[in-house]
Amino acid sequence: MTGKERVLKAMRCEKVDRIPWVPFVGCHGASLINETASDYLQSEELMIKGLNEAIKLYQPDGVSVMFDLQIEAEVLGCNLIWADQNPPAVSSHPLELGVELSSLQVPSATDGRIGLTIDVIKAMRELHRDIALYGLITGPFTLALHLVGTNLFMKMFDDPNYIHDLMRFCTDVSLAMSNYFIEAGADIIAVVDPMTSQIGPDDFKNFVSPYATEIFENIHSKKSLGSFFVCGHAQQNIEAMSDCKPDNISVDENIALDYVQDVCLKKGVSFGGNLQLTATLLLGSEEDVQRNAIHCLDTGGEQGFILAPGCDLPFATPPNNLQVVTKVVIDPYQREVIRTMELNDETKELLDMSEYGLMEKVIVDVITLDSESCAPCQYMVESVKAVAPEFEGIVEWREHKIKKAESLTFMTSLMVRNIPTICIDGKISFVSRIPPRDELLKAIQKRINEKLKLRIQKKTGSVFILGSGCESCDKVKENVEKALQELGTDIPVEIVSDESKFHELGISKTPAVVVEKREVKSMGTIPSVDVIKEWVKDI
């Protein structure tokens, strides 16, 4: 199943092989190619480059082409203020400044940045036949607000007929924009109407519903699909929105996904959302993002759900945070790992691993979900099991199933984040990848060599020559020094002539030579009794 098929099927509430993932890349595309949002949103070339980069990094099933709700407003005479890291903002409202509504014309396909957007859709269609393309249009209520300013709300009482006239005009603009984008090759028209979150359901039904319904009916008549996007606190209107005949409703983190699911699925409308944009995608850690994604996936479920951020991705969203979403979407084991980790969340206490891996033997730890139920885990365990005997007892291996709390603690203590992972002497060595036999053998051998080197480096000692100053003692000393010189080592040589010391060292006849071997086992730490026992066994 291609990404496009997956998105279109999910839109129609049909069965899919997995939940589709659609990152809304608007001005974020600019940051991916080190451009400003203002340069980006005004350049066909930069937008294509940014979107291609996003597709490469995030492997999406669908993307939004352009995410800028000011395109129509700009053509209709609103002034824009451009920003480096945001879409532009509307700073003047022509109808408030005396322009007559009757003088406004529905924009043509070449006005302002409409032509540019159409060209980007065409180019993306050509390059990515298998990815669903969303063409975004400004919803009529939001466009009305751009044109008239916040006076709109007061006019709803003072002059409702005027608001209806204005909505009529804005709907004509929306119809034209949908047609332009469908012709250019967009698969889905997203009617983005965030300002509807500001009104209640009665006013929504009065001032928005008839117009939105007309827009979605037109989209259907062109054999295309329509999604109704809203952001902000719009829970009160979800039901009314779903009655406007959209194929899909997309919401942000301000509305509970299960609520949207309840309302939408009953009416055969699919739904999407609602990864947390700022707190998680922009400012959170990869773990925060994974958890949030899992939560959305688990709530959304396999029917009629599309995973997406709630709105336009913030410009500076770290790409890593979006790549981990991709991983969670694509890899079922990754999802189970995160779920398991979440269940055992209370095991916060970490083990002190600073002494780990200093034993005689090399320890290979395989951290798995459970090798019996997770295929990649099973293969990884088998690969280790197969090579361990080659080392004839020097290598010891263990499996840690993180479904057990102590294994999870062990995993977090070793800073392991992915499943399955191989650690050699506590060092993360293979992550989510089954190493080929040779590579694994080599990695273990490397560790054995390292340990040997360490042991040699750590060993120091002294040579004691025991005697009471006789001639033979001098001869022994001479030989020892000669031997050390020939070996090129600088082990200290000490003459012991105190007879009471002879007995301590178990010597009854001189001259005698005692070699003392010292090995540093720990420094600046307090080794545990268990660890000391291991050392003592060595003696």
Place this chain on the structure above:
Amino acid sequence: MNPIPIILITGYLGSGKTTLLNHLLSLPEIKTKNIALIINEFGTLGVDGALVESGDFAKFELNKGSLFCICIKTDFIKTLENITNEVRPELVIIEATGVAETSDLQDFLTVPTLLNRFFIQANICLADAKNLIKVLPFLKAAKSQIVWADGIIINKSDLVSKKELEDIQQLVKTLNPEAPVEITSYGKISHEFVNNIRHRQLSGTSIESPPEALFSLSFQNLNPIEHEKFLSLLNIYKENILRLKGIINFENEPLFVEVIHGKYLEKSLKETKNLRVGFSVIAWKTDKEKLKNAIESLW
């Protein structure tokens, strides 16, 4: 580092937030402080920003006119981070947009980079005596800004009748019984009023609790109605209908009619630009369906 106090000013467009801001900035108790201002009004760049009198303070303008709460949120957080790291003021004053949810602004302060760096000292909502009742039933934020306020200023009181002012006071009290209310014109309030406001930490659900104090209805029926019947209905509901405005097709001729807090006005259409039949009603203290049915029975 001690957390920096924030005074938050909310209120619908035109309620006098900038005037209040200028007034606050002129008060000796505030003037002498090292202040940072954050201004964020929907689509009025160069108006509010320029209207703020110049002075010795750092001024930040958020991504104005942005419709996505998320863009505002990102900018808001970035601006506050900037303020903590570079300006380190003794006080931050935020002028919020008329469509901002107070609860969102408070939530923004809980992201890890801002946590414990700021605290809301007072959240003041300006209510425009002349227009509040017209906006309240339509714009969710207008209501929630009042509900969440720690102190409410009913501004432009000189522009309305005594009856209107009483109704507004009563309405504000219904929505928010806790917050002290000050009635004024031109945003003139004492420093004492600001100083005595205590911030209340509300949870997200409290917004749902106040009863639907106010509702709106609109009618587009072109058929004629009897003048007498209409007037007697107004009389029955005189305590309930706060505002009514529009054109009604009476049996003899269509007329422009308006009710403003008990005051009835009717005009011939020659005096008005709007010629389409239809009217809106804003009412309270009665059942919405009941009033709707009563009006519809006129036809």
